[in-house]
Amino acid sequence: MADYDVIVAGGGLAGTVTAQAISYYSNQNIRILVVDRNSEFMPGRKSLAGWVCGDACSKEAVDFMAERIKVNWTRPEIEHDVKGVMAFSPDKKTAIPFDGAGFMLNRQILPETQNKRCKDMGIEFEYEINLTGLVYQEGQVVGVQGIDNKTRQAFKHTSKIVVDATGVTSMLRNGLGNSTKVEKRIDRRDLESTGRYIMHFEPGQRDLAEFDPDYCIIHLDQDIAPGGYGWVFPKGDSKVNIGLGVEKSMLDKRNKRLGKKDNVESLMKEYLHRNVAIRDARLSKEPQDINNNSGVFQVSVRRQNDCMVSGGYVMVGDSAWMPKPIDAGGIGPALIAGTILGSNIAQALEADDTSEAGLWRYNLDYIREYGYKTAGLELFRRLVQQMTNKQISYGMKHFLGNLDVESISKGEHPDFSGLGKIGMIIRGAMNKTVADGLRYTSTQNQWLVKHYNDYPKDPSGFDEWSKALHKRLGESFAKVEAFGS
Numbered sequence: 001m002a003d004y005d006v007i008v009a010g011g012g013l014a015g016t017v018t019a020q021a022i023s024y025y026s027n028q029n030i031r032i033l034v035v036d037r038n039s040e041f042m043p044g045r046k047s048l049a050g051w052v053c054g055d056a057c058s059k060e061a062v063d064f065m066a067e068r069i070k071v072n073w074t075r076p077e078i079e080h081d082v083k084g085v086m087a088f089s090p091d092k093k094t095a096i097p098f099d100g101a102g103f104m105l106n107r108q109i110l111p112e113t114q115n116k117r118c119k120d121m122g123i124e125f126e127y128e129i130n131l132t133g134l135v136y137q138e139g140q141v142v143g144v145q146g147i148d149n150k151t152r153q154a155f156k157h158t159s160k161i162v163v164d165a166t167g168v169t170s171m172l173r174n175g176l177g178n179s180t181k182v183e184k185r186i187d188r189r190d191l192e193s194t195g196r197y198i199m200h201f202e203p204g205q206r207d208l209a210e211f212d213p214d215y216c217i218i219h220l221d222q223d224i225a226p227g228g229y230g231w232v233f234p235k236g237d238s239k240v241n242i243g244l245g246v247e248k249s250m251l252d253k254r255n256k257r258l259g260k261k262d263n264v265e266s267l268m269k270e271y272l273h274r275n276v277a278i279r280d281a282r283l284s285k286e287p288q289d290i291n292n293n294s295g296v297f298q299v300s301v302r303r304q305n306d307c308m309v310s311g312g313y314v315m316v317g318d319s320a321w322m323p324k325p326i327d328a329g330g331i332g333p334a335l336i337a338g339t340i341l342g343s344n345i346a347q348a349l350e351a352d353d354t355s356e357a358g359l360w361r362y363n364l365d366y367i368r369e370y371g372y373k374t375a376g377l378e379l380f381r382r383l384v385q386q387m388t389n390k391q392i393s394y395g396m397k398h399f400l401g402n403l404d405v406e407s408i409s410k411g412e413h414p415d416f417s418g419l420g421k422i423g424m425i426i427r428g429a430m431n432k433t434v435a436d437g438l439r440y441t442s443t444q445n446q447w448l449v450k451h452y453n454d455y456p457k458d459p460s461g462f463d464e465w466s467k468a469l470h471k472r473l474g475e476s477f478a479k480v481e482a483f484g485s
Contacts, residue, residue: 004031004124005349006031007144007325009172011036012044014317014334015165016114017065021342023121024069029350032123033157035144040127042291044111046167049295052106052196054329055241056082056216056233059101061180061332065339072104076288077113080104080235081293084409085327087218087229087396090389094396099410103332104235108292121430126163129155132171134162134313139178141312149438160303160354164315168300173319179310181462189249189380190302192228192328195264196243197272197283203238204279211277213237219394220384226254227286227385229327230271232278233480240278244271245328250385262314264296278350282301298329301381303374306466308366309359316341324411333370335397340365345435364455372452375469376394376413376445379476395434413445437483444476 006022008015011034019032046052066072073377085099115125128149131425135143135158164172168191174184207216215244219230227250233241255262264268272281283293300321308315316322316337323330344362348354378465384392404414416438452474456465 002142002158002160003285004033004157004159006030006032006161006163007157008032008034008163009127009144010034010164010165010167010317010319011038011042011115012046012111012167013114013167014319014322014338016044016118017071017165017335017338018038018071018163018165018316018341018345019118019123020071020114020121020471021065021069021339021341022345023118023123024071024277025346026121026349033126033159035120035126035129035131035157037130037149038127040125041322043115043127045291046297047295049297050210050292051111051294052194052295052297053107053331054194054196054216054231054233054243055105055107055198055235055458056085056104056329057105057331057335058099060101060105060212061292061335065335066232068339069342071117071341072121073110075084076107076425077110078103079106082216082234083214086212087220088209089393089396090219090223092391093393094400095209096396096400096405096408097218098405099411100409104216104233106288108290109288110186123443126155126157129156133175134172134177134310135237136177136352139311141178143312144172160312160349161359162313163341163345164319165317166312166319168298168321170315172313172317173305176310176313178313179307181307181459181466182310182315184306186300186302188265189247190300190321191249191298192245192301193264193296194228194243194245194328195268195296195335196231196241196294196301197268197281198235198239198277199272199281200239200284201278201281201324203277205276207277209442210239210275215388222254222387222389222392223258224252224267224271224442226250230467232275232289240281241280242272242275242281244268244346247301247385299323299330301328302378303372304333304366307462308363308414309356310428311325311359312354313354314341314345314362325374325381325481336370337366340369360458364457367452367455372449373412375448375452377411377443377447379441379473379480380413382477382481383483385440386435386481387434391430391434394431398431399435399438409466413442414450415445416442437480441476444472447472
């Protein structure tokens with residue numbers, strides 16, 4: 001007899017939303033334990049630096065969760081409303097709106113509220129537990145083990161299903177012993193180092209390309225945030241979440257090109273300093289930010305794991321590499337996936353089948369709702385990373401039609417319909433390279449979306465599907481990298 005029906009490893013956002021969804025879909029009839037390595041007073045913290053995050057989330061994702069599992073986020077966990085996201089070209093002459101209305105969250109208060117809601121639903125918690133691995137029985141995952149940091153004693157509990165929500169560097173996934181389908185390790189180039197400050201400031205020059213209380217601003221610039229982007233997200237009229245993300249090999253190239261020795265921290269300082277709309281910025285000392293006002297952390301920017309289940313084991317959120325490849329936004333996909341997974345787990349327990357096949361439906365449901373577009377976005381991100389500032393500015397100005405902006409705003413790969421316009425003469429080798437690159441990723445994206453829509457209905461078809469995916473991605477990545485040379 002298992003100690004619990006479900007153990008959720010990791011008490012961050014993805015973990016607690018999944019726990020709430022399981023509870024909702026099972027009419028609070030099953031025993032759920034959430035295991036968190038943090039103390040009860042700082043639940044779900046990613047690292048000692050706090051809950052390092054852009055804090056932004058689309059209204060669409062919050063509504064998706066609220067409509068289905070009746071969890072409504074309100075103030076104070078929602079700190080500020082925004083009308084959308086504006087992405088600026090390096091020369092600041094072109095701005096593309098995407099992602100519609102959204103919220104700026106308070107990431108220190110949100111987990112406290114989440115945990116209170118979970119406990120009200122009868123979900124149990126164990127804090128300060130350092131999980132080191134999974135427990136197996138006859139090839140099936142049947143629990144978790146580790147150390148209880150409060151007592152220094154061994155910790156072990158059994159369950160019918162373990163949900164891995166322990167984050168991007170998950171030891172549970174890295175050591176998973178009952179699957180050849182789940183990818184264990186992430187490619188270094190699919191990680192971005194991100195850093196950000198939460199600050200109060202005095203308004204400087206009025207410049208809506210640098211700070212806008214109604215919009216999240218993204219700056220694409222290979223000198224400021226090589227391989228990533230800078231962001232200025234409003235938390236009020238004079239409060240901001242400001243930061244940037246970089247890709248390590250791109251940062252090395254940029255440093256070499258400019259004869260510099262910058263790292264994430266020095267780039268963050270420089271980015272803050274050059275913002276003319278923000279003056280006398282100081283880290284927020286408010287109680288709701290005090291443990292979270294500055295920090296650096298890793299985030300994945302690739303498609304979700306090709307397979308997210310094995311016997312008795314499922315993954316969600318950062319553990320499954322769910323943040324959106326184009327902007328590293330992880331909260332939206334986590335809410336969608338957690339909500340879906342709650343239903344899948346309730347069904348698997350109801351059917352008394354927690355095998356790989358019994359949990360397989362989760363792969364299909366997530367892909368149908370969100371995951372179908374992520375491989376194309378990953379390819380698009382790799383293309384943009386290869387481009388110079390001039391190429392990015394040119395491409396954003398000349399090649400994005402309204403249809404493309406609309407698809408970007410839905411988080412999908414643009415089809416660059418503008419490239420086929422009669423009478424658009426593409427002058428010069430640079431512009432032809434940009435056009436060819438965009439056209440190429442567009443064509444590959446159509447194949448990738450179709451391939452994801454043909455995801456195998458059960459585990460038996462996976463190896464063939466996976467082989468075709470990796471062949472196509474390998475060729476595409478090589479081709480896209482050649483655009484930069």
